[in-house]
Amino acid sequence: MTNSPLTPGAPRTAPSTKKRAGAGRRLLKNPLGAGSLGVLVAVIILGQLGPLLAEHDPNFASLDAINAPVGTPGYPMGGDQYGRDILARLISSINVSLVSGAIGAGVAIALGTTFGLIAGYVGKKTDAITSWAFNLLMTFPALVLVLVLSPITGGSYQVMMVIFGIFLAPGTYRLVRNMVVGVRNELYVDAARVAGLSNRRILSRHVLYVVRGPIIISIAFLASSAIGIQAGLAFLGLGSPLVPSFGSMTNDAFANIYLYPEQLVWPSALLAMLIGSIILLGNAYRDALAGPQELSKRKRKRQREQSAAAEASEASTSQMDRGYERDSANQTDAAPQATAKERAESASAPEPRGRTDLLNVTNLKVGYPQVDGSHKFVVDGVSLHVDTGEVVGLVGESGSGKTQTAFSILGLLPPEAYVEADALTLGGTSLAGLSGAEMRRVRSGVISYIPQEPMSNLDPSFTIGNQLVEPLKAGMSRREAKTMILELLDRVGIADPPRVFASYPHQISGGMAQRVLIAGAVASRPKLLIADEPTTALDVTVQAEILDLLRSLQSEYGMGVLMVTHNFGVVADLCDRVAVMSNGKIVEVGDVRTILRTPSHPYTQELISAILDEESVREDPPPLTPRVSPLGGAR
Numbered sequence: 145m146t147n148s149p150l151t152p153g154a155p156r157t158a159p160s161t162k163k164r165a166g167a168g169r170r171l172l173k174n175p176l177g178a179g180s181l182g183v184l185v186a187v188i189i190l191g192q193l194g195p196l197l198a199e200h201d202p203n204f205a206s207l208d209a210i211n212a213p214v215g216t217p218g219y220p221m222g223g224d225q226y227g228r229d230i231l232a233r234l235i236s237s238i239n240v241s242l243v244s245g246a247i248g249a250g251v252a253i254a255l256g257t258t259f260g261l262i263a264g265y266v267g268k269k270t271d272a273i274t275s276w277a278f279n280l281l282m283t284f285p286a287l288v289l290v291l292v293l294s295p296i297t298g299g300s301y302q303v304m305m306v307i308f309g310i311f312l313a314p315g316t317y318r319l320v321r322n323m324v325v326g327v328r329n330e331l332y333v334d335a336a337r338v339a340g341l342s343n344r345r346i347l348s349r350h351v352l353y354v355v356r357g358p359i360i361i362s363i364a365f366l367a368s369s370a371i372g373i374q375a376g377l378a379f380l381g382l383g384s385p386l387v388p389s390f391g392s393m394t395n396d397a398f399a400n401i402y403l404y405p406e407q408l409v410w411p412s413a414l415l416a417m418l419i420g421s422i423i424l425l426g427n428a429y430r431d432a433l434a435g436p437q438e439l440s441k442r443k444r445k446r447q448r449e450q451s452a453a454a455e456a457s458e459a460s461t462s463q464m465d466r467g468y469e470r471d472s473a474n475q476t477d478a479a480p481q482a483t484a485k486e487r488a489e490s491a492s493a494p495e496p497r498g499r500t501d502l503l504n505v506t507n508l509k510v511g512y513p514q515v516d517g518s519h520k521f522v523v524d525g526v527s528l529h530v531d532t533g534e535v536v537g538l539v540g541e542s543g544s545g546k547t548q549t550a551f552s553i554l555g556l557l558p559p560e561a562y563v564e565a566d567a568l569t570l571g572g573t574s575l576a577g578l579s580g581a582e583m584r585r586v587r588s589g590v591i592s593y594i595p596q597e598p599m600s601n602l603d604p605s606f607t608i609g610n611q612l613v614e615p616l617k618a619g620m621s622r623r624e625a626k627t628m629i630l631e632l633l634d635r636v637g638i639a640d641p642p643r644v645f646a647s648y649p650h651q652i653s654g655g656m657a658q659r660v661l662i663a664g665a666v667a668s669r670p671k672l673l674i675a676d677e678p679t680t681a682l683d684v685t686v687q688a689e690i691l692d693l694l695r696s697l698q699s700e701y702g703m704g705v706l707m708v709t710h711n712f713g714v715v716a717d718l719c720d721r722v723a724v725m726s727n728g729k730i731v732e733v734g735d736v737r738t739i740l741r742t743p744s745h746p747y748t749q750e751l752i753s754a755i756l757d758e759e760s761v762r763e764d765p766p767p768l769t770p771r772v773s774p775l776g777g778a779r
């Protein structure tokens with residue numbers, strides 16, 4: 145994370161006060177978008193003005209008008225080989241094409257998007273069954289089916305388009321399903337789950353919003369495909385002869401291609417304009433939706449990653465220093481553990497509370513299926529508990545299974561995970577047997593979660609206020625929720641709450657984003673707060689501020705906290721007890737002071753010595769030998 149040292153709550157960069165230009169405005173600014181939209185609108189208007197422009201019914205035939213040249217009175221674009229008004233037929237064909245495109249694309253999008261969203265999000269058997277059904281659909285020869293069904297359809301092009309829409313749906317299904325699979329484990333989707341939003345709300349609000357760009361593009365391709373298919377079928381003579389179409393007009397014109405080539409030009413040119421403008425408009429709209437912020441977002445992310453890499457070593461060294469200094473102080477202090485807690489408690493004067501068992505995890509196992517059918521257990525028999533108002537550190541190196549343990553408690557493991565536990569209870573209630581809706585209620589009220597990467601946990605498409613207010617709307621009015629969030633933003637140290645409330649995630653710094661997520665996490669006054677390395681992605685100055693904030697909020701609200709971290713400095717700074725995790729198992733557990741002083745497990749000793757054995761790192765460099773400059777002075 146790239147935060148420069150900041151005053152708490154101050155923005156890294158002044159966010160633009162200019163409202164983001166809408167997608168519609170960006171579309172019109174793009175010459176391709178404006179041009180294609182102009183052509184499409186002109187063609188549609190031409191279709192609607194048909195009765196005013198053409199003097200004859202498209203099926204009216206006159207012997208006088210057979211192959212009439214362009215400009216013949218009453219036949220401005222001439223007559224075809226049957227003496228019908230070409231202009232009237234072109235205009236009717238536009239409307240037939242538009243209706244065909246709308247039906248074909250509508251059916252394909254409705255089916256493909258609905259089932260793609262469900263299959264991608266729910267996964268497991270639902271995904272397997274729907275994918276199998278859509279794959280099967282793809283193997284059907286749609287054209288043959290339309291031919292076979294033609295006695296039933298009666299040549300109705302609308303019914304044919306419904307059938308083709310169904311056969312076009314697998315493409316949309318695959319597109320949407322694959323995108324949802326990619327999005328469903330995004331951190332901000334997890335964050336929405338943690339906030340207690342229902343699956344329907346998450347799908348419609350977060351997931352559908354992200355996949356809308358490709359869906360819009362596919363609408364353009366599906367509509368143009370349907371128009372092309374309808375024209376092709378009419379060219380082959382399928383469909384009612386009384387329904388004019390670009391396809392049937394092209395077929396008619398072929399009979400006289402050498403004598404009256406213009407009869408072929410009109411329908412072909414209009415069909416090409418219609419299809420081309422729809423496809424180009426879809427592309428331009430997709431670009432307009434992506435917007436300029438996409439580019440700057442990627443650039444910022446790159447910069448953040450570079451800075452994070454540069455700051456990582458400094459951050460961990462400094463954090464370890466804090467832990468070491470605190471531990472050293474502990475060793476000389478008669479009541480060492482009280483030091484960190486006392487500071488927070490004296491600031492916020494908490495209510496005295498008796499400790500009761502809040503979270504109890506016994507013999508938790510999390511496994512993932514392997515190719516040979518077995519399970520690899522990444523959490524293997526973990527047992528731990530957190531009492532009310534207690535801060536427990538879950539510490540271990542990267543990959544030791546800390547996050548998987550936390551996600552098991554939160555019910556956020558991916559569908560393929562195998563989970564079993566002798567007990568997994570919160571306040572005496574078992575979490576193991578809860579339905580999805582019950583678990584959502586728990587997450588929206590009793591447990592809260594603070595993630596490692598604040599930026600990734602905020603949906604870039606919505607304002608901060610919008611995202612914080614959303615989970616609270618179930619229990620209060622929007623106005624009340626807004627007031628509460630503004631107060632909380634102020635409480636977590638954000639200098640200008642109304643501005644941050646109205647900002648998008650890219651307009652605030654990483655430290656502010658973490659404060660925002662902390663505000664969201666404590667908004668429901670949870671009993672248990674799970675913080676998964678909440679300071680790792682932040683720079684060293686902000687890390688200290690966030691730990692101070694967590695400490696004071698924990699004390700003020702009396703929450704139990706499970707602090708997931710790889711950093712013993714954070715443990716020493718914040719926790720009452722610590723459980724040390726290695727290779728999916730808890731290897732040692734105890735109160736922080738005892739473990740820091742007398743670690744019994746070699747792995748714990750190794751972790752602690754990695755913090756404490758800093759003499760070589762902290763040794764001052766030897767003084768520089770003064771050198772005599774050519775000008776005579778010492779340098």
Ligand SMILES: Nc1ncnc2c1ncn2[C@@H]1O[C@H](COP(=O)(O)OP(=O)(O)OP(=O)(O)O)[C@@H](O)[C@H]1O
Pocket residue numbers: 512522540541542543544545546547548549558710
């Ligand atoms: N979906 C998954 N499928 C298979 N293995 C997984 C999956 N998710 C995590 N794992 C594995 O589980 C192990 C524990 O991961 P976990 O994220 O809990 O580690 P961690 O201790 O939190 O590490 P870090 O501090 O880096 O986040 C890792 O080896 C990881 O590769």
